Amino acid sequence: MTEPEDENGPAQMLHLATCQDCGRGLLIGQGIEEGPDGEEFTSPVVVWPSPADSVGARVPAALRREYEQARVCYQAQAYTAVAVMVRRTLEGVCAEEGVKRRTLGQSLSTLQEEGKIDQRLVDWAAELRVLGNEGAHYTGSQVSPEDARDALHLAQAFLDYMYTFSTQFEEFKKRRAQRHQRNT
Secondary structure: OEEOOEOOEOOEEEEEEEOOOOOOEEEEEEEEEEEOOEEEEOOOEEEEOOOOOOOOOOOOHHHHHHHHHHHHHHHOOOHHHHHHHHHHHHHHHHHHOOOOOOOHHHHHHHHHHOOOOOHHHHHHHHHHHHHHHHHHOOOOOOOOHHHHHHHHHHHHHHHHHHHHHHHHHHHHHHHHHHHHHHHO
16 A cells, blocks of 8 residues: 655555564555655565564654654664764754753753753763764764664663653652542
C-alpha cells in the first residue's frame, strides 16, 4: 500500500511481514525519494512493533523524531551522522525546556542550575555534545560504531530520564501522598 504525498512528507510504501524468528507480525516502511533514475525506495525499516531501543511515549514528539533519525542513521551505518543527530536531540531538550543560551554547554548548565538534570546527566550530555561537535566538523576522522551506539543509548537514557522516569516518579509521589492524606 502506498500513501500519497502530503504536508507530512513524501509517500511511503508499507509492507506487512512475519518475523522469521518469532512468527509475529511486522509493519515495514520504505520511504520514496527522488533518485538519479526517478523515484526509488529507501531501505526498509521496522515501523511496528516499536523497536526496543525507542524512547518512551512521554518524550515530546519532536524529540522522539530527532532521536529516531539518529537511530535510522545508526541502522544505515552513518555513525558520524548519529553523533550529529544526538547532539541535535540535546539541543531539542534544552529548547523544549525553554532554555536557549549562546552555546549548548551553557544551555545544559542552565538545566542543571534549574534542577532539571543532575551532575551525571550533565556529564553524559557534555560527552555527547563533544562527540556531536566532532561529527559536525570535518576532522578527517569518523565516529566509530561503538561511540555511535553508546551515544544512542545515552541519549535514550537522557530522554527517558527527563520525560518518562521523572514524570513517573512525580506521579508516584503524588499518588502516595494522596493515599497517606486519606489514611490520616
